[in-house]
Amino acid sequence: MGNRTLSYTIEEVFKAAVAGNRAVAVWRLPESEKLQVCVSLQSGHEVGQPHLEQSPFGFLFCPFQPQDHPNIFIKADVYLDDASGAVIAAPDAPLAALEQFYVLLSQPLTALWHLPPPMPPASEQTAANYIKAVADAIEALQQGEMEKVVLSRNTRQELTEDFDLLQAFKKLQQTYPRAFVSLVSVPGLGTWLGASPEILVSIDQQNHFRTVALAGTQPAANAESVASAIWRQKEIEEQAMVERYILSCFKKLRLREYSEVGPRTVVAGNLMHLRTDFKVDLEEVDFPTLGSDMLQLLHPTSAVCGLPKEPALAFILASEGYDRSYYSGYLGPVNSGAGTHLYVNLRCMQLLATEAILYAGAGITAASTPEHEWYETEHKMQTMTHILQQF
Numbered sequence: 579m580g581n582r583t584l585s586y587t588i589e590e591v592f593k594a595a596v597a598g599n600r601a602v603a604v605w606r607l608p609e610s611e612k613l614q615v616c617v618s619l620q621s622g623h624e625v626g627q628p629h630l631e632q633s634p635f636g637f638l639f640c641p642f643q644p645q646d647h648p649n650i651f652i653k654a655d656v657y658l659d660d661a662s663g664a665v666i667a668a669p670d671a672p673l674a675a676l677e678q679f680y681v682l683l684s685q686p687l688t689a690l691w692h693l694p695p696p697m698p699p700a701s702e703q704t705a706a707n708y709i710k711a712v713a714d715a716i717e718a719l720q721q722g723e724m725e726k727v728v729l730s731r732n733t734r735q736e737l738t739e740d741f742d743l744l745q746a747f748k749k750l751q752q753t754y755p756r757a758f759v760s761l762v763s764v765p766g767l768g769t770w771l772g773a774s775p776e777i778l779v780s781i782d783q784q785n786h787f788r789t790v791a792l793a794g795t796q797p798a799a800n801a802e803s804v805a806s807a808i809w810r811q812k813e814i815e816e817q818a819m820v821e822r823y824i825l826s827c828f829k830k831l832r833l834r835e836y837s838e839v840g841p842r843t844v845v846a847g848n849l850m851h852l853r854t855d856f857k858v859d860l861e862e863v864d865f866p867t868l869g870s871d872m873l874q875l876l877h878p879t880s881a882v883c884g885l886p887k888e889p890a891l892a893f894i895l896a897s898e899g900y901d902r903s904y905y906s907g908y909l910g911p912v913n914s915g916a917g918t919h920l921y922v923n924l925r926c927m928q929l930l931a932t933e934a935i936l937y938a939g940a941g942i943t944a945a946s947t948p949e950h951e952w953y954e955t956e957h958k959m960q961t962m963t964h965i966l967q968q969f
């Protein structure tokens with residue numbers, strides 16, 4: 579059973595995966611034109627703490643809290659690079675399942691996407707609740723219990739009759755060329771679509787490890803706003819905390835040879851952030867497991883959780899009043915031809931049968947104002963609402 583020389587589209591592969599009850603991931607790396615899709619033909623997808631170096635090619639999809647939701651690995655048993663349209667099967671792909679998949683690929687299908695198990699009724703998330711949680715956080719921060727905590731919320735939006743998931747993916751990819759754009763659909767777990775601005779761990783073909791400290795948010799009105807961006811002390815300190823946290827992880831691993839560039843102002847959709855880039859040459863430092871070791875230490879970073887990590891996490895779990903699920907977890911290809919590129923699952927939404935759940939958070943410090951943080955989450959949700967409005 580070799581690779582099929584017939585040419586297929588991303589839509590055909592995605593639909594065959596959903597119709598065949600298979601887990602599937604579609605992605606596009608930042609500044610790239612190339613859409614990629616992989617389908618797992620395994621019977622289960624749950625994995626423990628990822629060991630990136632030993633992993634076959636596939637796509638990781640991990641939650642904010644691995645105690646509450648499983649880490650998922652979508653092994654690339656079937657892979658399609660849309661430049662050639664050729665479907666490539668992994669040499670160890672299960673044969674019977676592969677044959678069934680090829681049968682589905684050749685049929686016209688109307689499959690939509692995998693749905694999550696029935697969920698408890700949505701907890702009411704009002705502006706007042708969020709603002710109250712932020713006000714409580716500010717009080718705790720002013721009393722010195724923490725330095726920073728990231729509080730998030732979600733909101734539901736009806737999908738219109740003509741909503742088309744793969745069209746939405748294409749619109750995302752065209753609208754946000756600098757984002758990591760992804761669509762993940764797993765049987766029994768659900769479907770997520772996102773355009774993330776934030777690398778968590780990446781290891782490229784030259785064996786260069788990268789991560790970033792991303793924080794501080796303001797609207798980006800136009801191209802000039804980057805050059806003339808002015809950041810308040812609050813945002814500068816907030817981003818510096820994320821930077822310090824990354825440095826403390828390097829220190830734990832006794833790694834001293836890294837390059838650090840920034841902070842610089844970067845644009846993510848309708849927003850600007852402050853970003854510092856860290857890079858390590860893995861061959862030069864002879865540290866082959868740095869990717870996995872940093873992944874374990876970094877997640878959840880102070881960009882999505884807070885500082886110090888433990889009290890911030892406890893505060894989030896006690897006061898957000900909803901389950902973040904895979905929002906602010908991480909996701910991306912592992913050991914693909916282009917390397918390993920894991921991003922924080924931000925600017926994302928979960929697809930239910932007739933509605934979408936959108937997620938966004940904001941970093942709170944002692945200098946925050948609750949209403950301002952609410953508007954920040956509104957702005958962050960626009961990455962997705964802008965796409966939904968086009969249907």
Ligand SMILES: C=C(O[C@@H]1C=C(C(=O)O)C=C[C@H]1O)C(=O)O
Pocket residue numbers: 728730776792793794795851881882924925937938939940941942958
């Ligand atoms: C938490 C989110 O974004 C994170 C929080 C930021 C902030 O607080 O300024 C900025 C970028 C991200 O690291 C989100 O998009 O939901």
